[in-house]
Amino acid sequence: MEETTDINRELMLDANATAGLLYEIFGVEMTASPTECVHCGNEGEIGGLLAFTQGPGIVLRCSACENVVLRIVQTPEAIYLDARGAVYLRLER
Numbered sequence: 889m890e891e892t893t894d895i896n897r898e899l900m901l902d903a904n905a906t907a908g909l910l911y912e913i914f915g916v917e918m919t920a921s922p923t924e925c926v927h928c929g930n931e932g933e934i935g936g937l938l939a940f941t942q943g944p945g946i947v948l949r950c951s952a953c954e955n956v957v958l959r960i961v962q963t964p965e966a967i968y969l970d971a972r973g974a975v976y977l978r979l980e981r
């Protein structure tokens with residue numbers, strides 16, 4: 889079977905569920921921070937991304953095109969952040 893962009897919404901997390909983890913990584917409140925999707929150019933708040941837990945870690949997808957914007961994987965030693973899908977991340981001073 890070919891993998892489609894169909895998303896299992898039952899695996900969806902509330903965006904607030906990831907807020908604590910993002911705070912842990914960046915040290916600032918991130919849910920209201922703007923970001924832009926590499927894939928479709930959609931701009932929005934990080935809190936508006938679709939959050940999923942599938943496989944190891946948390947995947948945040950664009951609410952417009954559903955492509956991956958951010959991926960966060962935690963190990964006992966470190967937190968890995970894959971932000972390839974974001975044009976930028978904005979951290980409030």
Ligand SMILES: [Zn+2]
Pocket residue numbers: 925926927928929930950951952953954955
């Ligand atoms: Zn997009």
